[in-house]
Amino acid sequence: MERGGSPAYVCPDGAHWGQPPPAMTAHSATIDVCIVGAGPAGLNAALVLGRCGRSVVVYDSGQPRNAASQGLRCFLSRDGINPHELRAIGRLEVGAYPSVTFIDAQVVAAKRSPYGFELVTSDGQSRACRILLLATGRVDVLPDRPGFRELYGRGVHHCPYCDGWEHRGQRIVAYGEYPAVADLALALLTWTPRVTVVVPEPGQASADDRRRLGEQRIEVAPADIASVEGTPEGGVTGAQLANGERIACDAVFFTSALPQRSALAENLGCEMDDGGSVVCRAHAATGVPGLYVAGNVRGGVHLAIMAAAEGAEAAIAINEELADNGLNPTEAVRPRQPTSGGDA
Ligand SMILES: Cc1cc2nc3c(=O)[nH]c(=O)nc-3n(C[C@H](O)[C@H](O)[C@H](O)COP(=O)(O)OP(=O)(O)OC[C@H]3O[C@@H](n4cnc5c(N)ncnc54)[C@H](O)[C@@H]3O)c2cc1C
CATH class of the missing domain: 3.50.50.60 (FAD/NAD(P)-binding domain)
Structure with a gap:
């Protein structure tokens, strides 16, 4: 749908009133x-x-x-x-x-x-x-696993600052690859101490990642998520892992490209x-x-x-x-001043 009128222009000297200005353009419809x-x-x-x-x-x-x-x-x-x-x-x-x-x-x-x-x-x-x-x-590129898309924005999230408060004190899974997943897990500690990292490629952890998570006693599950389970209302109840284990949780936060x-x-x-x-x-x-x-x-x-x-x-x-560039706005906001006479 389009609305709005065609613009009128005025140059500083008023000489080009109603015409496209000479600077920056020679194109009438610009x-x-x-x-x-x-x-x-x-x-x-x-x-x-x-x-x-x-x-x-x-x-x-x-x-x-x-x-x-x-x-x-x-x-x-x-x-x-x-x-x-x-x-x-x-x-x-x-x-x-x-x-x-x-x-x-x-x-x-x-x-x-x-x-x-x-x-x-x-x-x-x-x-x-x-x-x-x-x-x-x-x-946001969602993990291609059942549950992520269905529950995204309700029990599945990517941004702790946007959705951490709603899950304060709850059991949260932080899912993704190192080093981003370690940063995510540590950020989530602002809202809950009950954070578990689920990481498909645990071998990619640097010594620093391991140290930071270890210092905060954050558990790491070295597996992929097969699916996220939830309720019809959008609440998350757990993460089913590809190795057969299940983690009961109230929300999943993920890192993504x-x-x-x-x-x-x-x-x-x-x-x-x-x-x-x-x-x-x-x-x-x-x-x-x-x-x-x-x-x-x-x-x-x-x-x-x-x-x-x-x-x-x-x-x-x-x-x-x-x-x-000498381009001034439309007549509507910048009416031309009378050149002579007018009310004192
Ligand atoms: C699930 C979720 C929850 C979030 N929650 C929060 C929150 O609680 N608080 C918060 O601050 N932020 C939140 N964010 C982040 C927030 O969405 C972004 O910060 C915000 O939308 C960025 O605004 P933007 O104008 O840059 O981009 P967008 O809002 O994405 O708008 C870009 C627009 O450009 C249009 N567009 C793109 N390409 C073209 C094209 N070629 N031609 C025509 N149109 C085009 C798109 O259609 C879109 O409408 C959340 C993000 C997600 C995914």
């Missing part, structure tokens, strides 16, 4: 900013840019990272909110700013152009923009770090001119409130880059 991704990062960027009167198109493919979550935590004033509701509220709030348009479509290709960027969506539409913000998020949701950043030439995050310079900029990133696309703390903050940071940097 808008200021395209944002790919309407999660917390993209929505907060759209909010700030909408309040700057920038012409913005926000694309979203409807695949938020936390789709399985029952309640978003650690977000001040919204603790426990359904994540779909948070996004819906965000869209409503951003919708109050007329220069922002939402398009529910996947961006399948993006390339640099003389005037900025050109995007192509899954429905074959193309659009030109001066600045591109990627807020496309990441994907965290690939990018979209290949756009890499395809546009962004530098990636060893963890698969886009390397970010000051104020959300990348090494590609005019290309910014916000949210889980980047490394660091992957909480939704951080993603939202990074969206705001990117938006301010983008607005300043546009202003530095």
Whole structure:
């Protein structure tokens, strides 16, 4: 669904009122900013840019990272909110700013152009923009075992800060490979002393991993999980191991690879770090001119409130880059001053 009007522009001297500005573009349909991704990062960027009167198109493919979550935590004033509701509220709030348009479509290709960027969506539409913000998020790779997908977001989790409180004092299995599973198990001690590590490849433990777990008297089961057992309501009751043993527990936390949701950043030439995050310079900029990133696309703390903050940071940097290039916002926020006369 698309809404919002076509932008009008004013240059500092007022000479190009209503026309595309001369700097940064020679393309008549070029808008200021395209944002790919309407999660917390993209929505907060759209909010700030909408309040700057920038012409913005926000694309979203409807695949938020936390789709399985029952309640978003650690977000001040919204603790426990359904994540779909948070996004819906965000869209409503951003919708109050007329220069922002939402398009529910996947961006399948993006390339640099003389005037900025050109995007192509899954429905074959193309659009030109001066600045591109990627807020496309990441994907959690779930272990391919019965129970993980079914119970994900209820009794099976990956983030202790998001879901540890709900399982405080309970029996928790930490599942994955070294060294990440040792870090996960130690982190879970904040909420419960009853942590058991289940690790398919115990031989990969370093001396440091063994020492750290040993010091905390954390038990290690050297086996794979065959399945996670639970109730129809989503509670976990146990982990069935591939060696035939069973561990009774109330939750399973796992470590996983965290690939990018979209290949756009890499395809546009962004530098990636060893963890698969886009390397970010000051104020959300990348090494590609005019290309910014916000949210889980980047490394660091992957909480939704951080993603939202990074969206705001990117938006301010983008607005300043546009202003530095002599591009001022729409008439709606920046009405032309009368040249003479008028009320005193
Ligand atoms: C089960 C679970 C529970 C979680 N619980 C919490 C919690 O309690 N508290 C917390 O702070 N965090 C939690 N998180 C983490 C939280 O989901 C992320 O921090 C947050 O969603 C990151 O926001 P984002 O905007 O970067 O990405 P996302 O929210 O993932 O949004 C990215 C958007 O980009 C869109 N997109 C991607 N590629 C394209 C494309 N090519 N074209 C168009 N659109 C595209 C996607 O459809 C998606 O809507 C949880 C995560 C999971 C998996």
